[in-house]
């Protein structure tokens with residue numbers, strides 16, 4: 001099996017750049033030259049001593065000294081040669097062998113076993129490295145298998161949600177329209193209670209239609225309308241506001257905005273995102289006429305957007321819960337809705353590689369804290385003081 005090769009190794013600096021074999025060679029050459037010079041000097045001195053016309057006893061002593069030195073030099077040479085052989089076959093070769101194996105693993109061949117059988121230290125080192133390789137490989141394989149399994153089951157679930165909601169639409173439409181026809185046609189013959197029952201049935205069917213449409217939108221993210229391109233987020237907000245124009249007029253809301261940037265995104269999904277957030281800001285309004293502000297500021301390679309309102313706000317303890325699908329904090333007769341909006345928004349933002357959170361809350365990421373709020377919105381995040389949602393999207397085409 002082969003996976004991504006590792007990055008190239010760090011280059012050593014200073015004297016460490018010279019491979020150990022070169023060091024041995026250098027030291028060997030210096031020792032050899034010194035040895036040869038020593039032999040020449042000693043022989044020259046013996047020659048000079050012999051030239052001084054020594055007595056026969058001195059001559060015999062010089063000859064014994066010469067023999068002893070020859071034996072000593074021969075022994076030294078044998079030791080030098082032995083050391084060179086040992087260094088070559090017991091150190092340099094195994095190190096080279098191990099380095100070659102490690103290089104192959106680092107180049108991506110993670111199934112390659114590491115093994116050298118001598119010397120003892122290198123054999124131990126190679127066995128430890130090999131057990132680490134085997135352990136990391138097995139953990140990596142398990143993680144890959146699990147990720148694959150998760151992807152598959154997620155895909156199946158999304159497919160199921162899509163097919164179920166798609167196929168449910170038709171029978172539901174029938175139920176709703178025939179119940180309405182029943183009321184229109186036989187309404188005069190029915191008593192008040194029967195008409196009320198029909199009204200409940202129609203209302204239930206309509207609610208279910210809304211739910212199914214929202215579920216369809218939710219399961220579509222990343223599957224059907226997924227293409228991403230350089231998108232003007234301001235235009236996406238325009239479209240969202242246009243879709244909400246009736247509600248904006250009814251509620252007397254004021255929607256203001258910063259200059260909005262271009263991002264790498266899907267226009268349709270960005271419209272859905274703005275629409276859901278602004279719709280919530282209008283729906284969960286307080287006594288005052290709603291004021292909504294959509295802002296953006298650059299954060300590295302991402303744009304951080306915000307949508308703040310002066311509505312009823314969200315209690316900090318529910319900051320995570322509201323992003324779960326079907327989770328709502330209020331009874332349906334007070335604030336209608338399906339509880340899918342924020343889950344859809346989070347899915348859209350995450351599909352774009354960003355994050356969405358309620359300001360002032362960690363939202364699963366400890367880096368997101370109140371400290372990051374801007375002067376514009378600080379202190380307007382908790383119950384009764386409005387809510388600010390923030391999200392990030394990848395920048396594109398650098399508008400500013």
Ligand SMILES: Nc1ncnc2c1ncn2[C@@H]1O[C@H](COP(=O)(O)OP(=O)(O)O)[C@@H](O)[C@H]1O
Pocket residue numbers: 276280281284309311312313314322323327328329330336337338339340341342343386387
């Ligand atoms: N701007 C907001 N102000 C106050 N509460 C909000 C706001 N946006 C969302 N919420 C809370 O989060 C819950 C989930 O929102 P959402 O998923 O859009 O569902 P829905 O709008 O259908 O109720 C809402 O029921 C509401 O309690």
Ligand SMILES: [Mg+2]
Pocket residue numbers: 276279280337339340341342
């Ligand atoms: Mg909503």
